[in-house]
Amino acid sequence: MKKIALIILGIVILSGAVLYFVFRNKGSEPELWEVKKGSVAREISETGTVKVSEKINVGFKNSGRVKTIDVKVGDSVRKGQRISSLDSDQIAIELNEARAALEIAKADYLKLLAGSSGEERNLALVAVSNAEKSFANAKQSLADIESSAKEDTENAYENAIDDLEDAELKTYNALVVAKEVKLNYFFYDDQESLVVLENFASIQKLYNSLSASVSISETGSFNDVEKSLLDARTFLFDISGNLDSIRAMSETVKYRNVVSSAYKTSLDNHKAYLNTARNNIISAQQDISAVKVSNTKSINTAKSAVDSAEATLNTAKYQLLLTEANPTEESKSLYIAKISQAEARTLLLQNKLGDGELRSPADGKVVEVNKRIGEIAQPTDYIVSIMPSGPFQVEVDIYEEDIVEVEEGNPAVINIPAFPGKDFLGRVVSIDPAEKLIDGVVYYRIKIDLDQPEENMKPGMTADVIIQTLKKENVLVVPRSALKIEGGITKVRVNVNGRIEERQIKTGLFGEDYVEVISGISEGEKVEI
Template identity: 25%
Template sequence: MEHIMMTFLKSKWVLWIILVLAIIGGGYWFFMRSNSASYQFVTVTQGSITETVSVTGNTTPTKSVSLGFQNTGTIAHIYHTLGDHVSAGEVIAELNTANLSAVLQQARASLAFAEANLASLMAGTRQEQLTIDQNAVTQSQMALINAVANAYAVSDGAVHTNVDQFFTNPRTSIATLTFIVPDAMLANKVAQDRIALEPVLTDWSEQVSSPSFSGSDPMAVATQTVQNIAQVSTFLNDVAAVLVKTPLSGSLLATTLATYQSSIATARTNVASALTTLTSAKTALVSAEGALALAKAGSTPESIAAQQAQVEQAQAGVASAEANLQGSQIVAPMSGMVTQQDAKIGQLASSGMPLVSIIGNGGFEVDAGVSETDVGKLAVGDTATMTLDAFPNESFVGSVFYIAPAQTNTQGVISYQIKISFNKVDPRLKSGLTTNIDIQTKHNENVLILPQYAILQNDNGTFVETLVGKAMTTSPITLGIQDQKGNVEILSGVTLGEHVINIGLKKQ
């Protein structure tokens, strides 16, 4: 039997039959396998979903202020440095107040003088008093004439000595600086101002050296002198600005530039002092002439009222001088910590220039920028969860309390500033800490949910794919909000428990 079977298997016809059957069976298997599609399905579920907006910001103090001097001057004292805690009302830095103190003393003296005149008027005027008042006028006139002469001498020295040392042909119409200034416009202005000053100084020199100068009308001369000093002061300020902007070079060494700057600073101080002296002399003359006029007029009710006005004017002068003196100090308006201290002793401080910054003791908030696509989702009061790079594995909770009404354009990118408060004060917080923020904008309960990867989006709309029998169909859907995990709220188009095909990607 075994022999018969082996003979049968060795038959050619049997081998051909087996081969054909194998080919037919393999083809059928391949054909059936290629025509049976395999799908993965996602089930429509019901639950809650939260929409969030994620941004990055930085902590900033809730209270902060930048401070500077109200007056221009040289810094004389520094009482608090970087990192110091200060209380409201403490003086942080102070200018040299010698000139301002002198002005205040002069104002107080003028007030005392006006009050004395008022008392004299009310007591009645005697001949002896008239003589004294006349002498006071004469002395005030001479003092004003001397102040004019002094103002000329100081201004002439400031220009011809302090400035002309770095000018070529300074007293001609072709005056130019001896060094190159990057700001050509400012350099040209300084050169033109120098040319314009020369005839002013020449006429001024002729005036004060004239034999008739001492007999001139002192008030008229003083008025012209004030205009001349103003022109000189403007010129010196521009020269100082030029020296600040001038770089060092082979022809302009650091020591030379420092010498020039020191010389101009001295000149500006001297000219300012001369102007103060001139102004004080004018004020004294006006007061003396007023006192004499009142004495001659007698103690009428009108003259007493006029002198009372002089007293009030002098009181205002004292108040102004006191205010200027107070403006020479940087005073802490609130308690906190000094976070910027750029004031240095000997430095020339400009009026209004911020030198000191203070952050208050009221804690911190977070500033961030939100894109224009997300700002419409936000509302004041939205809850924010925050993590700070400085404190890993910790979360902080707060809420949005400010949304800017106008945009911020940074290199063509539009954003809107928002501010977020912390629910709890944390003493570890510092200014400038990087903060990662998740803001909860909407939360819906009992809604239909699908993952994003089961949703098809194209130019025709938004769809899901399902199987009806063995045929795949496309159904339109309406989307709601989306959370950070990729889950999407489905408003219409599917039912709870329905199976949709997991397409695996978002088509564009």
């Protein structure tokens, strides 16, 4: 009985485990969210304080020359009324150019989707054919230049060997003359004979070394020739010095009238011959160096031409493939990115053009005008100061990382705990350019003008503020929870007919809950969240 009870208990435990895992897995199936168009807003939340309204200093965001001053001290102004403007002619020109570039980008994308015409394909075929001919010509030109360079190099070294052989011959002739002078005149045991004997022995030794070096160069490598040239240059210099010493001995008192003038002249002539041979050796070295430099430059230029021609051919082949194939997702994404870039520049210039007009942030009265027409205004300059007509403002300290997103005119929703359940609307009317340290952290103070304050509102009341810094409407959105960011690449998991595939996307504006999607997925697709 105990055995049967244990078996039943085991079955119950196993069944419970199976049911646990089945229901746990069933409950953990990922939730799907359908991609659709919606709004994305970026908001900043902070806590501020209600204050009695103070003078608002208003200035331009960008520098420029003041074109108009539309108010004077004492004038009453309404919120949104233009009070000054900058000369924006150049920005208007740039904006027109940006709009034209945007239209071109859109047209190129439509052309990509429509595919290539027969005429475009024929043009692409011609481009490939021309590129193939250019590539073949460039390769043949490289081969010709390399062949010519080889021939020039061989000629330079052959000429150098000729110069070496000539130097060897001139050295031998000098050795013969030195020997005859020694045998005919300097055969005594005097100092002059010892000097002549020593220099003759030196010439003979140098000649043997030169002769051996020349023999190696005649059958060796180019490096052997260059070494032989270097050796010959030194040997010839030393042998010339030896002849000088022998010639000097022939002019001593003892031998001046003994050595014949013919031998003296012969010594002088052979020294000149050796100097000429040495100059020829130096010229041969310079010729070889010049040929090397010239050949390297010509070959490198020809190789660059081959690489360029090959790149042109590959581009032409790629363009031909584009005319024959449907546009890929990569090419679509590229053209969409170009459109987005053009849209961003257009929007930037539109904003910059709009920033060229200074408008009153609130109803009030002008109390100061600090610039004149024609003067240069900087972003730090206050053009006009306005005393708002509303009794209260809200002052808020914004963290330094958030202040870069806040602009004058941003809408705000204010909740004051003293008035529960009621939201007050307002707009940012000023941003203090000076930083403020709070517990070692940098903040910047902004002022928000309240649209309709309560009559019994008091200065010093706490105000919870939400500032809307940026908003995009009618754009593709997905929840932030759908994003998978790895290594700087943003992906989502898309359900395609019950099969999950990871897909890279390009994102735009990040909101509190949702993210704008620029490319990578389409409206109606479903993603895991």
